[in-house]
Structure formats: C-alpha cells, structure tokens
Amino acid sequence: MHLSDPWWVYALRGAGVYLGLLLLLRLLGKRSFGEMTTFDIVVLMLVGGTLRTAIIGDDKAPLAAIIGVLAIFLLDKAIAWVAARWRLFDRVIEGRASLLARDGRIIEGALRKHDMSDEAFCRVLREKGLREVGDVAEVRLEANGRISVLKAPHHD
Structure with a gap:
C-alpha cells in the first residue's frame, strides 16, 4: 500500500x-x-x-x-x-428553474436556450400522461435538470 x-x-x-x-x-x-x-x-x-x-x-x-x-x-x-x-x-x-411553457404555450426560445428539441419536450409531456402542450399549466426545467409538469385544470 x-x-x-x-x-x-x-x-x-x-x-x-x-x-x-x-x-x-x-x-x-x-x-x-x-x-x-x-x-x-x-x-x-x-x-x-x-x-x-x-x-x-x-x-x-x-x-x-x-x-x-x-x-x-x-x-x-x-x-x-x-x-x-x-x-x-x-x-x-x-442554479434556478427555467420556465419552458405556461398556460398551454411554449415560451418562445425556451427550448432552444436549453438545447431541447420539440420531440424531447413532447416526450416529456407524454411521460406525464399529457397529449399536447395545451394540457399544461406550467412546465419547468428544474435546477437539477429534471422537468416538472403541472397539468392545466380541465373545465367541463
């Protein structure tokens, strides 16, 4: 030794x-x-x-x-x-979390800023049980690199 x-x-x-x-x-x-x-x-x-x-x-x-x-x-x-x-x-x-989408819309330039393709973003939504960005209240790229998704409330 x-x-x-x-x-x-x-x-x-x-x-x-x-x-x-x-x-x-x-x-x-x-x-x-x-x-x-x-x-x-x-x-x-x-x-x-x-x-x-x-x-x-x-x-x-x-x-x-x-x-x-x-x-x-x-x-x-x-x-x-x-x-x-x-x-x-x-x-x-x-670091801080970054907003990627809010109220059913992707924030302009947010995906590109974080080197995320549209397909990768859509894959995250599908993994969370959502079909499209219109179904989200908010999507954030957290400081730890994970993506959190808050579903939009459904109005019946």
Whole structure:
C-alpha cells in the first residue's frame, strides 16, 4: 500500500477535479445529465476514465483511489451542507428553474436556450400522461435538470 506521492496530493487532486467538473457542468447548463440519453452515458463513462488519471496519476495503489474518492465525497457533503444553510450559495451551485411553457404555450426560445428539441419536450409531456402542450399549466426545467409538469385544470 505504498503511495508514490504524499496522501494529501490525492486529496487535493480529487477536490480540484470535483470542483472543476462541477464548474463545467454548471457552465454547460441544466440539461447536461437531467435526462440521460445514450450519448450522455457514453460521455459520463469517458469523463470518468479521463478524470481517474487526473486524480491518481500513474499510482496503482488502491489507497490512492480511496483517498481521492474520499476527498470528493467529503467536499460534496460540505458543499451540500453549506447550500442547505446559505440560499445564495445554493443558487450559485444549483442554479434556478427555467420556465419552458405556461398556460398551454411554449415560451418562445425556451427550448432552444436549453438545447431541447420539440420531440424531447413532447416526450416529456407524454411521460406525464399529457397529449399536447395545451394540457399544461406550467412546465419547468428544474435546477437539477429534471422537468416538472403541472397539468392545466380541465373545465367541463
């Protein structure tokens, strides 16, 4: 279990990679992994393999990987703790929900802004048991990348 570098190097690398990836995902937008496609899974696998090297380098000792992963988990827990207690920090980390449709109409430019095709939007509606956008009161792309749909009240 001999490490080729001091233990703290792996912890700093893990934390740095985590923060860098968090920043990249925030810059790429909400839909990055909110609705996983085959392409998203391939990207996630490639990113994981690439970042492994960034965290532990050429070290083959399992302890190096454990230290890097432990640093990531601890930093993630600390960020979640701070976000739960400080609203501004939470907004920076999580972002805000975006309105996609209201009162049976798609907000102009909203789908394109979030790289969502009309077909993907319609698929979400169908998954929620709706036939068309006219059946919705509101559709939001939540800060976590998921899409929430509020059905319009039916007037009989």
